[in-house]
Every structure is written in C-alpha cells, then in structure tokens.
Amino acid sequence: MASTVLITGASQGIGKATALLFAKNGYDVVLAARNPETLDATAQEVRAFGQAVLAVPTDVSKLEAVQALVERTLAAFGHIDVLVNNAGICMQGPFEETSIEDWQQIIEVNLWAYIYTIKTLLPQFLAQGKGTIINVGSFGGKMPLPYMTPYCTTKYAVTGLTESLRLELEPKGIQVCGVHPGLTKSNFLERTKFIGKDDREVQERHNQMVQIQENAIASSPEDVAQAIWNMVKHPQAEVVVGAAAVPTLAHRLVPNVTQWMLQRSVKA
C-alpha cells in the first residue's frame, strides 16, 4: 500500500513541486487549493507518475471545508501519512494602512488553516501512532521584515505552533517539522496584497517587490520541495531553505545588527 501525502496550496509553486516530487517517489497525493481549474491541471501532471491523485477544491481558511477535505481523503485512501501545510498569502505595506479585514484574512489563511488541518487530522495520526506534519513557514517567521508585519506575525506564529507541537507529539510517534523558505521564484506575488495610502504607493510597493524577486538570490519551488521531502525522510525541527539561512542565522546571533540593516534596506 502506497503512502499518502495531503498538500495544501498544491496547485502551483512550492505545493505543486512538492506534489510532483512525492508522486515521483511513489506517494499517492491529495491536492487542495481553491481554484478548480489550476488544481485539475496540476492533478493531470501528478497522475503522469502513475500514482493515485485526489484533487479537492478547498478554501483551507474554512474549518468545514478542511473537515470535508480530510473526510474525502480518508474515504479514498483510508489513511494519511504526511500533511504538508503550505497554502499561504502575503501582504506588504505600512501597518497604519492595514485594515482589520486584512489582518483577519491573512491570519485565517496563514495560521488558522494550519490549525484546522492539524486538529482535523491529528486523531487519525494518534490512532496510527505515526505521521508527519510539515509546516511551511518562511524566513519571515525567523526574522523581522519591515512593512510585512501581518505576514511575519502569521509566520512567527507558525514557528511557535511547529516548535511547541513538535515537543508534544514526538513522544507519540508524530513528527512536526518546519520548512522555512527564503525568497522563492514562484507566482507568490499574484496573491500578495500591496497596501498604501494611495494607488501610487501601492504600485511602488509592487514594483519594489518584483525587483527584489528578480534580483535577489532566490530558490526554486523544486528546492523547497526537496527540503520538504528530506524532512519527511530525515525529520528535524526545522530548516531554512536557500540564501535566507544566512540572515536568519545572523538575526539569531546578532539581532541588533540585522535590525539596523533591515531598517535601512527597505523603503518607507
């Protein structure tokens, strides 16, 4: 019987690369994301590896939808071995221009959805006495990023969720691991909300992020997928993927220096 992985945010970017890699390595794959067309297109590619694939259009920020996703998965495969919490969105802009609705939206997708999947799946993992939970966080959950306060708030929360839950569940046979990508060349900016006092500022912030993504040393979605796969094979507490490993380590060792540099590197 093949092992099964459930991946959220699986229709593109890191989630899609992860789905392809797990299928290539003999896993049956459950794909979740909202847009049914892109999800189906990804499912077709994953099927080419000869594994069973279930694509379930799901808004993971809704508890009932996550419960239905897990029910459908268990009905189809009878078990889940690996959960990859990956669906995420981003926001960029000054705190004072963000609305409460902005905060609610990003917390629902980047944090609540991770809690929903874990809460829904955990009884099954506990009954099996095994299972692996990979939480895709961010380097923004290991160091502060100015003008990305909502995003970093959710990603620091994911770090706390991952690290604390790991201590609780490891003695019960369940691995909880954090994979923190650095800048990754996906279409992440499609779902990034740029915030500013007027259209001009919003456009400037967008252009700045595009420039950073084009010029910075960035990983590929496949690099992050490989790190997720390595975690499942050789579980560890966490890994920071790509060039972001350097500034996150620097931030841990000399936080005053990194804070000083960050304040000067980003346009107000």
Ligand SMILES: NC(=O)c1ccc[n+]([C@@H]2O[C@H](COP(=O)([O-])OP(=O)(O)OC[C@H]3O[C@@H](n4cnc5c(N)ncnc54)[C@H](OP(=O)(O)O)[C@@H]3O)[C@@H](O)[C@H]2O)c1
């Ligand atoms: N790219 C980067 O530079 C970077 C850096 C650090 C961390 N990360 C993290 O890596 C993860 C994946 O990022 P990515 O770059 O692969 O992003 P991406 O290319 O934008 O893909 C995001 C995926 O999440 C899905 N999604 C978004 N909202 C959802 C919702 N409410 N319910 C279900 N699915 C949802 C999207 O599909 P639908 O829109 O169809 O739902 C899509 O499949 C995120 O957690 C992100 O924070 C990315």
